[in-house]
Amino acid sequence: MSITTDTMRVPAPERLAPALTTGWMGWARANLFSSWLNSIVTIALAFFIVKYLIGFVDWAFVNAIWNVPNDAAGRPDTSSCRDNKGLGACWAVITEKHRFMLFGTYPYEEHWRPALVCLLFIGLYIVSAMRRFWRKELVLIWAATLTVIALLMWGGVLGMAFVPQDRWGGLPITLILATFGLAFAFPLAILVALGRRSKLPAIKALCVLYVELIRGVPLISLLFMASVMFPLFLPEGMNIDKLLRAQIAIILFAGAYLAEVVRGGLQALSKGQYEAADALGLSYWQKTAFIILPQALRLVIPPLVNTFIGFFKDTSLVLIIGIFDLLTAGKTAIIEPMWQGFAVEVYVTIGLIYFVFCFAMSSYSSKLETELNRGRRR
Amino acid sequence: MENFSLRHIARGALGAIGAAIFALAAPAVAQTPAPAASSGGGINMIDTIRARGQLLCGVNTGLAGFAQPNSQGVWVGFDVDYCRAVAIAIFGTDQNRVRYVPTTAQVRFTALQSGEVDLLSRNTTWTLSRDTSLGLDFTAINFYDGQGFLVKRSLNVTSARQLDGATICVQPGTTTEQNLADWARGARINIRPVVIERLEDNVAAYLAGRCDAYTTDVSGLAAIRSAQQVPNDHVILPDVISKEPLGALVRHGDQRFADLVRWVHFGLIAAEEFGVTAANAAQLATTDNRPEVQRILGRTGGLGQMMGVDNAWMLNVIRTLGNYGEIFTRNLTPIGLQRGPNALWTTPGGQQYAPPFR
């Protein structure tokens, strides 16, 4: 071949790799069509994805109804939505009910307060997620924010009207139950985790009993306990509001699970750390506070976030004992006869809200995990 | 090197317990606890309610005609009016004097037992076992009800006897559930129950066609039917399979409060019997010369003081809410309920009867 002889004299001009091995085509070949079977699977899957995606877009956007007119009596007339059933979504139910779904029975003209509370919560999460704030001051930030949140929700100061808890509802309840649950459960969890590793048999036994008992039963049974049994435990005349009872149940529940997470961190710490601290002559609390916990808690941040995602989702269980969280508010919104039958739209919307929160947290936690592990490997 | 472990871990655990106590106690402190009633024999509910400034009244979570928040978020309904009546009898007015606590069928008795509410006015059926084993007292029957069936008109069913093989939605934890089982056995009918906890989920299941029929008290069925866009698509079958005497409940321990609730009801009945209405009560209080009317309206007899409230107690109640008939007409006629057995005893078939005010 002539080319062969040419190459002997001058270096061959640089050639591109075959078109089928680089660029998007090469990528597709390697990742989508590497074998006959793979090609068939890819094509079949792509077909179904496109088909259902088109169906979904048709339902959710193209054929959807976003608004319905009012009838003569001033009530929404949902007949157009009913005719459209199965073809397109009736987002009008969301347009009409979104304030109720988000804030429940909170006084309508005061809705800016729970809205602000939601923003504060989100801000708190973002600040807590930034590593430069991982200092002692974070505790103060939490305390201050939670206080402001309580003030905003209750009111009764600074010219804000007092709103009793039985009118609270919607997203703030979900955020309150999850966040206050974490804030109170966390110190409890640390102490229980330390107690579970104690050498003192009675203390260890108590902690083990608490953790295993709580982890062995479903959250629902604790919530039932809080709603029907708890009142019997208290002296006559002493009463605790339903919401706070549920909050206590969630704290106790979260405490047991978090304690196990923290214990994992304590166990993962190398023995040398304990020995070195002892060698310095530190007392138990000095050692725990300055040497052990700072390291152990850093280790458990990713599983901690995952556990928190779990609680965040689990707060929806308060629906069963009739507390007005986001999910309950959504369900209540579709009781009205004219809106009955549009459950799917409401559930999709609520699902989206939960998803945004949980997905943000879970991607954060997996990112963090990689980062922390990288640091430790070095 | 042992020195770190023992006492510090002990302290740690101590702290854990402390935190647990704190976690329990902190929210309790944040709450304003109900004024503690003196324990033992001498609980005085009326004084307790006065001191608190509010009557805590347990109502349904939302049943048209009986208790539901209207579009302004204000509770209205037949059961709600009974809460208001008791509050007026105690305070003379119901302005900000009632706090409504929505209760599900499941927590209603616990809420009353634990003192979360003073009064349970929530279409609750009076039965022997409830009266004896719950530590609660039924005061009086303010609504005679019975259990029925709601079916879709398109099913072409005209009698409950035709429901053999049907799927029937029912709420658990109610007498309804047991009545259904009793009735099916007695009538030798085979039914398939679908047992769903929440009222609204039951209704949704019925409307979606998961069940052929929904069973509950006829009053409840009427409320549900009237709330539908086309009420005529649904039929309440003529069969009534049980007696459901509904009324308000109080906790054991203070008979005087039970008496007050009972006699507020009788006062409303008596007022209807004697033609005392919201419009004419104030005038009749000074002009009417029938002795019993004078006693009811507090001009003579000092009956209010015997109850531990103001002598004008019933006058205030009737002036604000009207008599039993007016309360019924205002709340229950719109949802399509007839007086039926709830008419006065002076009407044929009526069963509402008040003992003498004397």
Next chain:
Amino acid sequence: MSDTAIDPRYATRPPKRPLRLSWSDERVRGIVYQIIVVGIVGAIVYWLYSNTVHNLDVRRIATGWGFLNREAGLPIAEYLIPYDPTDTYFRALTVGVLNTLKVAVVGIILATLLGTLLGVLKLSKNWLVSKVVTVYIEIVRDLPLLLQLLFWYALLQGLPGPRQAINPATGVFLSNRGLKLPFFEWVDVHSWALLLVVIGAIGTYFFHKAARAKQMADGQPRAVWPSAVIMMLVVPLGAWYFMGAPFTPDIPALRGFNFSGGLTVSPEFFALLLGLTLYTAGFIAEIVRAGILSVNQGQWEAAEALGLPRGRVMNLVVLPQALRVIIPPMTSQFLNITKNSSLAVAIGYQDIVSIANTTLNQTGQAIEGIAVIMLVYLTISLSISLFMNWYNSKIALVER
């Protein structure tokens, strides 16, 4: 890592000295602290207990377990053992426990199968497959299970009524009354045949074990499947045939309001099972994936170098090692399915929570009702934990 913070050497090193009754003695302080803690906890428990007793007494609330023998009067839609509303509360609660176990067992099996499949697929070299699985896992994991259950239940309720039921195959009907499948009339002969299958399975297990032991001794692999087929298939079928081979098909048909005959999967059970399975499979998939990834690539290469085909590499080399990583988190997923099945109460499937709930409502005995729920779940949780711990120790690395 050791379970306690204290190295055992330290615990034994200080010379044993007699207990001095002095505050400076660690052990004395330890004992004192323990007494204080136990005392405080005891006092709180006693306080709660005495409050409760007082409250029950003052409010004249009935207590005790006498109600268990009273007539329940509550209708139950699905039961595994014969049940009638005239039966006792005890029987009703038993039905509830069995319903919980039913959905938990089926859910565990299905979630494990689906989760394993998804976990393997997520590692697929096909980009589209692995992305689709990733998206699925993200979605189910980031939505509350309760919301998913309500969603499925609402969707199932939206199916057509029994008269317009979807009828994809003869005798199969899908409507808002659930899924109806053809079955055959169950007679005693079938129970006997089924018993033989179970006996055959146990026999196969021991045969397999013996074959394994022999292989270990002489290196000769022995085929297990012929005897398995004989024991689990031929013998039961033969027995069934000689007992008269009874077979009456039971095909569902629309009669009156509903279908009668056939096998029913109620919408409540179906929604719960669907929700539990899809949700937990998302978690199991991640566990399986992590387990497979935890096996060193060198293991694959070494096994392939020995000439083992890919399937056997998976079965004999990778899976046994991955299982060690997989089993402990899997245990907690199984526990989660069981505990999460309590959400049945929200969609009207009558599990133990739902029935105990109704019971406490009708009898007014909240404490006993909650105690029943907790006892049942603690027992189930403990049994699963014990079984999985036993299994875990069986497959654990035996170090030589």
